[in-house]
Amino acid sequence: MTEILQTPKLVVIFGGSGFVGRHVVRALAKRGYRIRVACRRPDLAGHLQPLGNVGQIQAVQANVRVRWSVDNAVRGADHVINLVGILHEGGRQKFSAVQEFGARAIAEAARAVGAGMTHVSALGADANSESGYARTKALGEQAVLETVREAIVFRPSIMFGPEDSFFNRFAGMARLSPVLPLIGGGETRFQPVYVSDVAEAIARSVDGKVKRGQVYELGGPKVLTFKECMQELLDVIGRKRLLVPVPWWLANIQASILELLPNPLLTRDQVIQLRQHNVVSEVAEKDGRTLAGLGIQGQSVGTILPSYLWRFRAAGQFQRKPAA
Numbered sequence: 170m171t172e173i174l175q176t177p178k179l180v181v182i183f184g185g186s187g188f189v190g191r192h193v194v195r196a197l198a199k200r201g202y203r204i205r206v207a208c209r210r211p212d213l214a215g216h217l218q219p220l221g222n223v224g225q226i227q228a229v230q231a232n233v234r235v236r237w238s239v240d241n242a243v244r245g246a247d248h249v250i251n252l253v254g255i256l257h258e259g260g261r262q263k264f265s266a267v268q269e270f271g272a273r274a275i276a277e278a279a280r281a282v283g284a285g286m287t288h289v290s291a292l293g294a295d296a297n298s299e300s301g302y303a304r305t306k307a308l309g310e311q312a313v314l315e316t317v318r319e320a321i322v323f324r325p326s327i328m329f330g331p332e333d334s335f336f337n338r339f340a341g342m343a344r345l346s347p348v349l350p351l352i353g354g355g356e357t358r359f360q361p362v363y364v365s366d367v368a369e370a371i372a373r374s375v376d377g378k379v380k381r382g383q384v385y386e387l388g389g390p391k392v393l394t395f396k397e398c399m400q401e402l403l404d405v406i407g408r409k410r411l412l413v414p415v416p417w418w419l420a421n422i423q424a425s426i427l428e429l430l431p432n433p434l435l436t437r438d439q440v441i442q443l444r445q446h447n448v449v450s451e452v453a454e455k456d457g458r459t460l461a462g463l464g465i466q467g468q469s470v471g472t473i474l475p476s477y478l479w480r481f482r483a484a485g486q487f488q489r490k491p492a493a
Contacts, residue, residue, distance in 0.1 A: 184252035192368035207231035243258030272309030276316035330364035330397030355396030
């Protein structure tokens, strides 16, 4: 008998050209899926092509604020992934437009073509939060689950990896400045999660190996305070810097000035977010709605940071760490 070859599933990824997106694309490409990356600037998504075979990855233009472009992007999709999010507002890129309206638009488009859906939110999403970011993340989750009841929602803690905007940013500051700020005293607790582990969880949701209609909280194997994150970073790059506590009131004043920049180092909304711990809840751990519950062994910051922060060392990759 002649073997009938099935066409691989088509997965559409909104925000697939960003930090998390490139890792999700890599994980899905290895599994043989056809991938359509929906982004505002497909001409800037060329870095994704080498992650798959010829013709396997296609970038198309779409803007979550423009509904018809979303509908066009999901045409023929078997599964839709929403990775779109912004850390600060600017121009027409508002939290409500991108993270609430955009999430609903993608969910409605996915439902219209009968596709499964995976939505990536953030740990700390709270519909009652004073933070516009956290509030719209929660409203986006609600919109998705109301529209596609069997959608899968992932809430990762702060993510780290080669292109992250957290450890790279503070490592860059440490290269130039003799001090690093500890906002609110540096006591806020995080559970940093490796971006490739998050991408693996997302890929498994496409595989059908994740229970649908659930909200999963993704954190790494170790909980660290903001201060401990900075200490870990300084140890990796081999630099000694003064860690200076910045009280909340002063951080708010600094943020009100910094947020006027095109790419602000800090905003008042982020100061509000930093007042809340960013760790996986006991309920999620008990229910198995975590990385471990999905059978994924999370990588720690101590294992991964040296693989990409070496460029911030005084002598780069050739710098030796002093003997203990």
